[in-house]
Amino acid sequence: MNKLNPATRRLALAALALTLLAGCRQDSNPLPSWNPTSSRQAVIDFVKKVTDHGSPHYVAPADRLAVFDNDGTLWPEQPLYVEVLFAADQMKAVASQHPEWKDTPAFQQVITGSPDAILGLEGKDQFAVAFAVHSGMTTEAYANAVDVWLATHKYPRFSKSYLDVAYQPMLEVIAYLRANEFQVYSVTGAEVGFARIANAKSFGIPSDHVIGTLLKTTFDPTVNPAQLVAQPDVLLVDDGPGKPASISNVLGRRPLAAFGNSDGDLPMLQWTASGTGLRFAALVHHDDADREFAYDRSATVGHLDKALDAAKEKNWTVISMKGDWKQIFK
Amino acid sequence: MNKLNPATRRLALAALALTLLAGCRQDSNPLPSWNPTSSRQAVIDFVKKVTDHGSPHYVAPADRLAVFDNDGTLWPEQPLYVEVLFAADQMKAVASQHPEWKDTPAFQQVITGSPDAILGLEGKDQFAVAFAVHSGMTTEAYANAVDVWLATHKYPRFSKSYLDVAYQPMLEVIAYLRANEFQVYSVTGAEVGFARIANAKSFGIPSDHVIGTLLKTTFDPTVNPAQLVAQPDVLLVDDGPGKPASISNVLGRRPLAAFGNSDGDLPMLQWTASGTGLRFAALVHHDDADREFAYDRSATVGHLDKALDAAKEKNWTVISMKGDWKQIFK
Numbered sequence: 001m002n003k004l005n006p007a008t009r010r011l012a013l014a015a016l017a018l019t020l021l022a023g024c025r026q027d028s029n030p031l032p033s034w035n036p037t038s039s040r041q042a043v044i045d046f047v048k049k050v051t052d053h054g055s056p057h058y059v060a061p062a063d064r065l066a067v068f069d070n071d072g073t074l075w076p077e078q079p080l081y082v083e084v085l086f087a088a089d090q091m092k093a094v095a096s097q098h099p100e101w102k103d104t105p106a107f108q109q110v111i112t113g114s115p116d117a118i119l120g121l122e123g124k125d126q127f128a129v130a131f132a133v134h135s136g137m138t139t140e141a142y143a144n145a146v147d148v149w150l151a152t153h154k155y156p157r158f159s160k161s162y163l164d165v166a167y168q169p170m171l172e173v174i175a176y177l178r179a180n181e182f183q184v185y186s187v188t189g190a191e192v193g194f195a196r197i198a199n200a201k202s203f204g205i206p207s208d209h210v211i212g213t214l215l216k217t218t219f220d221p222t223v224n225p226a227q228l229v230a231q232p233d234v235l236l237v238d239d240g241p242g243k244p245a246s247i248s249n250v251l252g253r254r255p256l257a258a259f260g261n262s263d264g265d266l267p268m269l270q271w272t273a274s275g276t277g278l279r280f281a282a283l284v285h286h287d288d289a290d291r292e293f294a295y296d297r298s299a300t301v302g303h304l305d306k307a308l309d310a311a312k313e314k315n316w317t318v319i320s321m322k323g324d325w326k327q328i329f330k
Numbered sequence: 331m332n333k334l335n336p337a338t339r340r341l342a343l344a345a346l347a348l349t350l351l352a353g354c355r356q357d358s359n360p361l362p363s364w365n366p367t368s369s370r371q372a373v374i375d376f377v378k379k380v381t382d383h384g385s386p387h388y389v390a391p392a393d394r395l396a397v398f399d400n401d402g403t404l405w406p407e408q409p410l411y412v413e414v415l416f417a418a419d420q421m422k423a424v425a426s427q428h429p430e431w432k433d434t435p436a437f438q439q440v441i442t443g444s445p446d447a448i449l450g451l452e453g454k455d456q457f458a459v460a461f462a463v464h465s466g467m468t469t470e471a472y473a474n475a476v477d478v479w480l481a482t483h484k485y486p487r488f489s490k491s492y493l494d495v496a497y498q499p500m501l502e503v504i505a506y507l508r509a510n511e512f513q514v515y516s517v518t519g520a521e522v523g524f525a526r527i528a529n530a531k532s533f534g535i536p537s538d539h540v541i542g543t544l545l546k547t548t549f550d551p552t553v554n555p556a557q558l559v560a561q562p563d564v565l566l567v568d569d570g571p572g573k574p575a576s577i578s579n580v581l582g583r584r585p586l587a588a589f590g591n592s593d594g595d596l597p598m599l600q601w602t603a604s605g606t607g608l609r610f611a612a613l614v615h616h617d618d619a620d621r622e623f624a625y626d627r628s629a630t631v632g633h634l635d636k637a638l639d640a641a642k643e644k645n646w647t648v649i650s651m652k653g654d655w656k657q658i659f660k
Contacts, residue, residue: 192579192582206392207583208582208583217575218571221597225605226604228575235579236565241548249565250580252469252537271555271556274556275555
């Protein structure tokens, strides 16, 4: 080892240290924010079975792929998706540069109404606000705007920064899977440029492990640096059947484990769970009105109905926020 | 280290061995199939500058991203893209299951004509053949058909298996970049399901590092396992301005280095080269009619005109297959 140059030696020692740490972590309680329930045990049993060389369910590290929905699965989504709350604030902030927005009643309502005006709009108008704000921005300028907003605003109900409202028990599942050589990807209905900043800052998931809704873009080589500019047209909605399609587009393989919380996640869970060999599918059930929110079959945002029936029929894991989690936020 | 369990110890030793190997490899000639030309030196100089901690151009490993076009950059594309040659063979093979194909003159020509009939079709009809063959197949069945075909057919001109016609000098560049902690991605106009098999088998690039043209899919949860089924509609053509858009969609960041060979790669090279800091852009120039092919400004397949002008203007590296490469194929 002493024959190596200093940089290579440092790298070798770092690799060794990381491996030792990974070994240690597996021996302690990997999910300390969970109560000792059957949901917690289901996660642990699955991971042990697919990582134990002696198990008939053993899966090689290269095929250990886990996917996580974002809104309602890794952080809250009530009363409205964080991306839409950002878009409403952003629309107000830059309205003076867009006099044409006055001609659209929904936009005018957001610009001149109360801070909650966005909540009064129909779903399609809420997304129209998001697209209008995004359209014409370069990918880099948009990412910067999201970054600044997330760091300087608080989640309405909890008076906590958006950087601090990730669900601690789910972050522990992500860390536990990674310690067991899983690749962890976010698969979200949010536009991917928004989702990348949120994932990096709030969930510790890097840009190239985030799959989201795609907008059409145009490429402008005449500016320096050359830029991609967002258009107000959706290319692919990463929700419902768009989730397995998007995962296949980006990764070309079926996940081994999938975590969601709404009917929009059902196709992703079906696709994951029906693969050959042992698979894992779980739903986060929002049943804790005191500490977070309680909603399922009658909710507009985070509607959970068919997926709850499917979970019962297929014996998927339904995670009770109230019963399974000691702590909600990080 | 003896306190670790055997699996963890093996992992630690493997990590150490890999790091030592990476250290050794950097010291020997990383590009043995290249002549000692300025192109070879440009690749080496770039890599040294962005990996040397003392250099003003140093880039952290997390930002070391290199992208490679496939057809004409990593393997031949004359007289026609490999994907289209596969599609023509596949159309003949399964024609009896598709009596409706008889109604389309171009398809009928492929089915009943000579093995070269596909060459006589217009570009749009060639791609119509590819879409017709693919449409209605599950992603998994399609991947299997491509896999079998690639392993059992030969490249027309070279009497070599498709698994053996990758350009050896480019494989060495990929290995050299990886040894220097670059992430290497394929970015190809071929449909991504086809490209994934070709990349895994011919270039050693894994599925989740392949970006390609996307078809629309439908999701069928009623079969077991649930399946994604290709539709005959293109979602996003990963060529021209579609290349930076696709890279941004999948990775969310601008590459540090890009390798292409045609005008279809120009936006990817412009986007890469115009980023801040030191960047690398290169074109493979097909100027070796004896050992491979010679074509550029007047070619239909692999048309290289504006990108060649841009390379001269911007001082990008133009790789001469004739002058720079000792050996063409692996």
